[in-house]
Amino acid sequence: MTITIDARGLNCPAPVIKTKKAIESNPNEDFMIIVNNVGAKENVKRLGENLGYDVTVTEKTGDFFLQMSKSCCTVIKENSIINNDVIYVSTDKMGQGSDDLGKVLMKGYFYALTEVKPYPKAVLFVNSGVYLTTEGSEVLEYLRVLADHGVEILSCGTCLNFFNLSDKLAIGDVTNMYTIVEQMNQAAKVIRV
Amino acid sequence: MEEEFFIISFESTHYAMLVENKLKEAELKVNLIPTPRIITASCGLSLKIDSDVMEDVSKALKSYDLDATMFQIYRVIKNGNENKAIPINIH
Structure with missing residues (x-):
């Protein structure tokens, strides 16, 4: 299942926070995040990648659609030697x-x-x-x-x-x-x- | 994977910094690092030297007329989680 989050019109860091909360409550789902500014796009993309998602961005009439799917590398990420400090x-x-x-x-x-x-x-x-x-x-x-x-x-x-x-x-x-x-x-x- | 390098541990911080500067002036590649835990002696500072430059470093050290009681050289062999430090003498 893909959960869609429409964060258009929200300024940073609101789209990132919204995405992060959604991921925390639904750790096993894929996500579609929609934003309409470049800063939000970059920051949400980075968050997704840091949390082990494959992130694909498509642009349509000024809106950015970020498809975040659990990456094949997730297992490696979970055993990662990196902590959250x-x-x-x-x-x-x-x-x-x-x-x-x-x-x-x-x-x-x-x-x-x-x-x-x-x-x-x-x-x-x-x-x-x-x-x-x-x-x-x-x-x-x-x-x-x-x-x-x-x-x-x-x-x-x-x-x-x-x-x-x-x-x-x-x-x-x-x-x-x-x-x-x-x-x-x-x-x-x-x-x- | 086995890794070998050399460590020179020092009795004093000032001496470590002095020798580092001398070796750097001679354009020798050395790194000042906190003394690895397997070596308990010293002020806490050591020079880490790659095996391929150790010979040049030894020659340079001999030419500096250093106080031999102020430092100790070790060959360090790192093999996974197992580390060995063997004291060696260049004099």
């Missing part, structure tokens, strides 16, 4: 006291993060944290390991722009404050580094 990185140095030591500790943190499972669902980088996801960062190889296992690596676009790093992003995707808020709100817990 989000890590929030707001600086390129860990702790306060010595900047040199802070940089060393941050490198050690990301190495250790790749060694301890389960992995978090996402790592969010804001403010000077974006120095860690851009060219010249010493933790790129560790972030690559996380990304290869399905961890979302998200850098704040405003911050990349502020530090003139927009064209230097070396891993993951650019995000905005709405996605950051959604990621935090939907997380089992948020770990601040």
Whole structure:
């Protein structure tokens, strides 16, 4: 059975929340979500994919139809080594006291993060944290390991722009404050580094 | 799948950072990491070195006139969940 959710006219994050609630109450059904703005389309698509659905999008006269079917990979997803935690990185140095030591500790943190499972669902980088996801960062190889296992690596676009790093992003995707808020709100817990 | 690499553990954080900088200046690929749990000694910081660069690193270390009591080198063999760390001597 396919459950249809008409979220046209709703602004973000309402379509995502509506979809998420419907999935939680009907975990074994397929869904058809209808939205009429690009942001909602992208966010619902990402939610569906994160929860293990195959998402197909068709556009008709300005409306987006998202067909979400339980993917063949669901079983793998359920046994996934990823939990529902989000890590929030707001600086390129860990702790306060010595900047040199802070940089060393941050490198050690990301190495250790790749060694301890389960992995978090996402790592969010804001403010000077974006120095860690851009060219010249010493933790790129560790972030690559996380990304290869399905961890979302998200850098704040405003911050990349502020530090003139927009064209230097070396891993993951650019995000905005709405996605950051959604990621935090939907997380089992948020770990601040 | 077996993986082998080398770990140099240090007695002091400053010494670890000093040696890291020296090896990086020599353009050797080393990574400063938290000392793996199987090695209990040290300040908590270690250098991780891939097997293929260990020979160059050993040569460089010998040329630095370091205090041998400040660090210890281990060969680490990772096999699934089983890890072995064997102390080795370059002197």
